[in-house]
Amino acid sequence: MYGRKRRKLFMIAAVCAACVSGIASTTVSADENNTENVTNALEKTDIFENQNQIDEAFKSELDNKYPLENALIVVNPYGTSPLSAVAVFSTEEATGGTITVKGKSPENDIVGNIESAKDHIVPIYGLYNGDTTTVEISLEDGEKSSFEVTTEKTEMDYGDVKMEIFDEANYDYSNLSFLCSTMGSVYAIDGAGDIRFYTNMGGSLGVHLLANGHLMMPAPYVLKASYYKEGLLEVDLNGKIYREYAIPGGQHHDFRELSNGNLLVASDSPDLSSVEDYVVEIDRESGEVVWELDMKDLLDIEDGASASMESDGSAEEDWFHNNGLWYDEANDLVLLSARHKDAIVAVNKTDKTIAWILGDPTGWDKTDKSLFFTPTGDDFEWFYAQHCVSMLDNGDIMLFDNGTAKVKRIDNDNRVTGDQVYSRAVIYHINTDDMTVSQVYEYGKERGADWYADWISGVDSLDGTKDHLFITAGSHLYSEEENRSDFYPSDMFRQGLTKMTHIDQVDEGNLTAELTLSGDSYSVLTFRAFRMPLYTENTDFDITAKPEVLGSLGETPYETQDIDLSSAEALPEGWTIKLDDLKVSVEGNYQMESKADEPEDGTLVLSNDTETREYALTQTSTEGDNGANVKVSGWVSTDSLDGEEWEIYIQADGKLYNTKYKLAL
Numbered sequence: 001m002y003g004r005k006r007r008k009l010f011m012i013a014a015v016c017a018a019c020v021s022g023i024a025s026t027t028v029s030a031d032e033n034n035t036e037n038v039t040n041a042l043e044k045t046d047i048f049e050n051q052n053q054i055d056e057a058f059k060s061e062l063d064n065k066y067p068l069e070n071a072l073i074v075v076n077p078y079g080t081s082p083l084s085a086v087a088v089f090s091t092e093e094a095t096g097g098t099i100t101v102k103g104k105s106p107e108n109d110i111v112g113n114i115e116s117a118k119d120h121i122v123p124i125y126g127l128y129n130g131d132t133t134t135v136e137i138s139l140e141d142g143e144k145s146s147f148e149v150t151t152e153k154t155e156m157d158y159g160d161v162k163m164e165i166f167d168e169a170n171y172d173y174s175n176l177s178f179l180c181s182t183m184g185s186v187y188a189i190d191g192a193g194d195i196r197f198y199t200n201m202g203g204s205l206g207v208h209l210l211a212n213g214h215l216m217m218p219a220p221y222v223l224k225a226s227y228y229k230e231g232l233l234e235v236d237l238n239g240k241i242y243r244e245y246a247i248p249g250g251q252h253h254d255f256r257e258l259s260n261g262n263l264l265v266a267s268d269s270p271d272l273s274s275v276e277d278y279v280v281e282i283d284r285e286s287g288e289v290v291w292e293l294d295m296k297d298l299l300d301i302e303d304g305a306s307a308s309m310e311s312d313g314s315a316e317e318d319w320f321h322n323n324g325l326w327y328d329e330a331n332d333l334v335l336l337s338a339r340h341k342d343a344i345v346a347v348n349k350t351d352k353t354i355a356w357i358l359g360d361p362t363g364w365d366k367t368d369k370s371l372f373f374t375p376t377g378d379d380f381e382w383f384y385a386q387h388c389v390s391m392l393d394n395g396d397i398m399l400f401d402n403g404t405a406k407v408k409r410i411d412n413d414n415r416v417t418g419d420q421v422y423s424r425a426v427i428y429h430i431n432t433d434d435m436t437v438s439q440v441y442e443y444g445k446e447r448g449a450d451w452y453a454d455w456i457s458g459v460d461s462l463d464g465t466k467d468h469l470f471i472t473a474g475s476h477l478y479s480e481e482e483n484r485s486d487f488y489p490s491d492m493f494r495q496g497l498t499k500m501t502h503i504d505q506v507d508e509g510n511l512t513a514e515l516t517l518s519g520d521s522y523s524v525l526t527f528r529a530f531r532m533p534l535y536t537e538n539t540d541f542d543i544t545a546k547p548e549v550l551g552s553l554g555e556t557p558y559e560t561q562d563i564d565l566s567s568a569e570a571l572p573e574g575w576t577i578k579l580d581d582l583k584v585s586v587e588g589n590y591q592m593e594s595k596a597d598e599p600e601d602g603t604l605v606l607s608n609d610t611e612t613r614e615y616a617l618t619q620t621s622t623e624g625d626n627g628a629n630v631k632v633s634g635w636v637s638t639d640s641l642d643g644e645e646w647e648i649y650i651q652a653d654g655k656l657y658n659t660k661y662k663l664a665l
Contacts, residue, residue: 035492042661044579048547051078051241051249055543058088061121062651065090068137068145075127075151080201080239082154084377085124086541087137094118097139099535101126107173112535114139121540124195125237125534127151127398154198156187159499163193167512170468170505175531177503177515180204182456185522186217188534189515197534201241202233205527206254206266210234213538216255216263222372223250223553223635224272226619230553230582231262237534241547243626244524245287246582248554249278252322252390262290266322269294271557277320279334280428289552292357293347295320298354304364306342307405307412308385311488312455324389324399324458331355337389337399337453342382342408344389344397356432358397359383363408371436373430381441383426388528390460392465396440400457400471406486419659421452421486425459425471425506441466444473445508450501451487452476458528462505469506474526476500492522501526549581553637558606558613565607568649568658577648579660584616584663585635588655592628599630605649605656606636606663617652641665 054077066072070217071089076082087099096116103109106247107265110126114137118380127133130153138144158181166173176188176196186206188197203218205227214236218229228250231420234243241400249268253276256264261284268275274296281291301319319427324337333346343359354371357364360382361372375382385404401424405415425473427441444451462468477487478498487497501524575588586604603616617634632652646663649656 017566039660039662041664042577042579042584042648044581047239051438051547053114054078057123058086058543061088062090062121063444068139068143071137071147072380073124073135073147073149075149076239078239079356081153081197081199081237083125083127083198084131084238085127085149085151086238087122087124087135089114089122090119091139091141091143093141095139095141096234097137099124100138101534102135102136103190104128104192106192108532110196112539116140121543122537122539123236123238123539124149126190126450129154130197131193132312132402140286148531151297153199156185156195156198157519157521157523158187159517159521159574161189161193161195162516162518163191163513163571163618165191165513167507167510170507170512173530174533177232177529178207178532179468179501179529180207180505180525180527180543181523182525183521184220186215188532190255191513192508193515195238197241199237200240201233201235203227203229205229205252206232206531207528208255208257209440209530209532209536210257211261211538213536213540216257218251219244219246221506221635224268225620226251228263228268228272228275230552232265236541236629238541240541240543240545241523242542242545244549245282245284246549246553247280248289249280249376250466250550250553252276254325255327256327258327260284264327265327266325266336269296270414270554272318274317275532276318278472279322279336281316282551285550287552289551291349291350294336295322295336297346298347299341299345299351300366302345303494304339304341304359304361307407307409307415308342308402308455309405310412310415311490312340312385313488313490323387326390328391330395331521335391335397337386339385339387339402340387342384344386344399353509355433358430358432358437360408363410364524370435373435375438376436377438377463380437381424381426381442383424385455385458390459390461392427392461394465394639396427396429398425398459398466400424400453400459400463400473401426401442401444402454402457403452404454417486418484419449422447423453423457423473425469427466429542430647442470443469443509450476450478452485454487454500455489462531462532467508469504470531471504471506472526473502473504474528476502476528487659492525499524503529505531523529544548551641553582553635555640556615556635556637558591558615558636561605561612561614563605563607563612563614563649563656565605565612565647565656565658567657571650571657571659575650575657575659576591577659579663583635583637584641584648586632586650587631587633588650588652589629589631591624592621592630594627599628599629600642600654601649602632602634602652604634604635604636605651606641607649608646609645617650619652638663638665 101110112629185200248270321340326335383401424444
């Protein structure tokens with residue numbers, strides 16, 4: 001339809017379709033060479049090279065000077081955003097204009113501005129999945145053209161999607177609802193309930209619009225199961241990667257862009273011995289850690305424990321479970337949402353001391369009582385196992401109260417269950433002069449158990465006040481057989497449960513619109529959602545920008561051992577070894593005969609002429625038909641390996657294997 005040049009670009013895009021990691025890498029199957037008595041160098045190739053080739057191809061296409069009526073249209077150019085495209089054309093004089101991606105009804109049209117130029121590469125956002133969408137371009141000089149753009153069908157399983165708008169006057173169709181699925185995809189739904197954007201190139205636990213118009217989301221590689229990612233990706237809605245930030249300890253749940261451009265990131269201890277209890281500030285230009293906070297330095301691990309630890313199925317290493325961040329610039333405070341403490345903890349950023357703790361003071365026996373607030377007012381309720389802390393323009397504290405148990409861990413026997421469970425979006429006013437707190441707003445309690453969301457979920461203010469809120473109750477589970485909704489994260493994969501997400505726009509206490517997802521798939525559940533137009537004021541699609549990796553994963557802990565490597569066996573089939581700019585990683589599996597047996601410790605062994613190092617691998621056991629299937633995975637940062645040559649061995653299933661590969665960095 002669009003000629004040979006469009007097909008050439010598609011061929012290049014197909015090469016990049018798998019380039020979702022944003023870093024240089026190559027994959028080697030261990031069975032390729034394990035019978036040879038040769039050790040091969042593990043090589044890496046630059047995946048960014050494919051993205052750069054696509055950008056260069058776009059530049060070349062500009063030389064063809066396509067007129068607007070014959071514009072070159074390329075769908076999903078980088079292979080990671082199937083409902084996006086670009087239009088390439090030129091005009092004799094510099095001119096701007098508008099692009100309209102037609103909706104199924106006029107109110108769901110998506111409109112963006114075209115900057116003034118002679119050569120144009122215009123992003124097209126908001127195409128329908130597996131369908132043909134009309135795209136209209138109107139230039140300021142009066143020239144117009146219309147195109148029919150068809151996308152291939154992308155499989156998406158978000159259950160039954162129902163969109164209800166109760167108050168048209170308060171609903172802004174130009175903003176879409178961006179949903180962060182628990183299965184890692186990010187997608188946008190319009191006012192008719194249709195999906196108009198989709199990507200699964202990164203993670204979904206912590207996605208925000210940046211000041212420059214790009215999105216930032218978790219990088220795809222998992223440092224530690226199940227959602228501790230190696231860092232953050234900066235992308236546009238066409239899937240072009242601009243930067244990846246690697247972080248020692250990785251990223252989870254949330255981050256915030258500071259006014260100076262730096263990134264405040266929810267992280268883990270650098271050696272991952274404890275999780276969700278670190279915060280780091282990342283320099284935006286260098287990727288270096290310029291500030292870090294370890295909550296173990298400020299709080300006793302067992303003090304103030306939440307009853308949610310009993311029902312979450314969490315390990316004790318997840319003692320704090322920070323699932324949200326906010327920076328109060330006026331008071332230089334970092335606010336952390338500690339689910340496993342039922343508390344919002346405010347930390348003085350300069351001296352790393354606790355300023356105050358908002359939450360039920362029960363069970364905090366080892367913490368200064370003066371840090372806690374005294375409730376006032378008749379309608380006051382504490383929150384439990386909360387998510388998503390933020391601060392309104394007037395300084396009030398807003399959060400999503402999941403409402404787990406409604407008691408502390410020491411009172412777990414009295415936890416609330418059955419029809420008595422409910423969740424809320426709630427706002428508190430705090431007075432730090434007399435250390436009092438009052439509840440000024442709540443929504444959700446009146447919805448009862450039918451709206452209960454025990455984990456994930458969140459609340460945003462659309463205008464910085466309590467009057468216009470966007471609320472995600474993202475983890476409702478319901479058993480029709482038992483007629484109950486009091487389920488927990490440990491039940492998420494249980495068969496026979498209906499999974500639901502409720503996303504509500506509430507204006508001045510009234511329900512303006514509700515988006516409901518319902519089905520059997522875990523993808524139905526939603527970590528968080530936010531409102532945003534597909535074309536922002538700073539929408540930027542820059543083919544001249546070169547992607548880069550900033551920061552590092554730090555040094556990976558190891559033990560020096562004396563191991564007889566001469567007895568190593570050939571590595572069995574099915575193992576994968578990868579090398580990229582940040583790490584070497586391995587993944588494989590084996591089977592144990594007995595389901596009751598515990599797997600022996602697994603290690604990645606790196607050896608050279610001077611030393612032999614052992615790095616711990618993670619092993620996960622699941623029941624199989626004939627015993628237990630054990631998945632083995634792990635990684636080693638390349639930071640401490642530069643300038644050395646290392647032979648690679650793997651210890652698993654009580655055996656030592658020679659991979660027949662070496663690192664030469």
